[in-house]
Amino acid sequence: MAKTSFRIIMIKTLYSIYNQVSQWIYIRWSHYATVFYFHINNVIRGNFTSIGVPLLEIHQDGKCEFGGGVVMVNNAKFATLGKSNRCKFVVSSGAKLLIGNKVAMSNTTIVATLSVTLGDNILLGGGVTIVDTDFHSLNPAHWHTMADYDYMQKSPVVIKDNVFIGMNAVILKGVTIGSNVIIGAGSVISKDIPDNQVWAGNPARFIKNCIIRN
Template sequence: MSLISLIFKSFRKIVYIATVGANNLCARCLFIGNNVAYKSFHTNGIPYVMVARGGKFSIGKNFAMNNGIKGNPIGCYERCTFFVDRGAVLTIGDNVGMSQAALICHKSITIGNNVKIGGGVCIYDTDFHSLDPVIRRNSEDLKNRAEKPVVIGNDVFIGAKSIILKGVTIGENSVIGAGSVVTKSVPANQIWAGNPARFIRSI
């Protein structure tokens, strides 16, 4: 290793150590300001957090998240996004890790313990808009959007850039292959992948 490379790596490590503390402090302020109930967490980077009045967001112990490319360099540059609408409930269990994920909760999203959520994963419990084109033209659009709870069981692994849609339950220990679009529930102990996701094999 050259001297220049050694100096660069040493400097980078010093900067990293300094920014980790600042990132955790900023995330803590965001959680407190949004009335998020949390036990313990670690973060690379700063997430986006928005909990509307009447929404509930809780996080278990040992939660870890990567925001941006630094914490998990797999080509996803986004921050983790947590949006909880009025009256909605977002629950994250213990020992959950995620990178650059978006959890958009208009009704209910429940994530169990020991879950791994890959880079760029999106979890939506709503269609966001009405499926009726006439309704979408007017102010009744958002009032007529479909919303159904999403449940992610214990020890689930969701591959990078997958999308989990409303009404889906993923059973414990199951694996979702990278880039999948999950439109229906997945039983426990199975691997699913594809668009739309389909059964690959049992674990």
């Protein structure tokens, strides 16, 4: 019985060591692969942590910039919610995507056809989507034609400092989110949010003022 218990302990110990080493190797590989991927896509970046490699669609005439301390989770095993999609960043011709310092995200999609700007100290929950366009014209006569893209509406998105956006929230075009804002999970944001407020729902509405204590 004692020998069996000892064997079980040894197996668990060896498995734990293997798991830690393999995770360390994967994270290091992710970092260097993402550095290379950023380089060939002309992404300006500070120091970052990337678990898994994000997806990039950066037009050669677009601008994509990451500040320092950015964290990206692109793997279901390491994502708290277990979502399998990778972070994806799309920047169209002439558009810009600017992400500030200390921004953490998992399985996030950001599409900039004109301009998306994120400030500093931001948390994006699993599956958050941020877009600055409708992707299609609102006139059905344009659908399935080249005019669909020409007439689609787009407007800049700005997210200021110290913002928490809950999982699966969607930030739509033309929205400015103020500093010190909390957005509930699953919310759809289609209009501006002032500083120091909590919003939630679909469509999102004001819940209460948010008091930030240092």
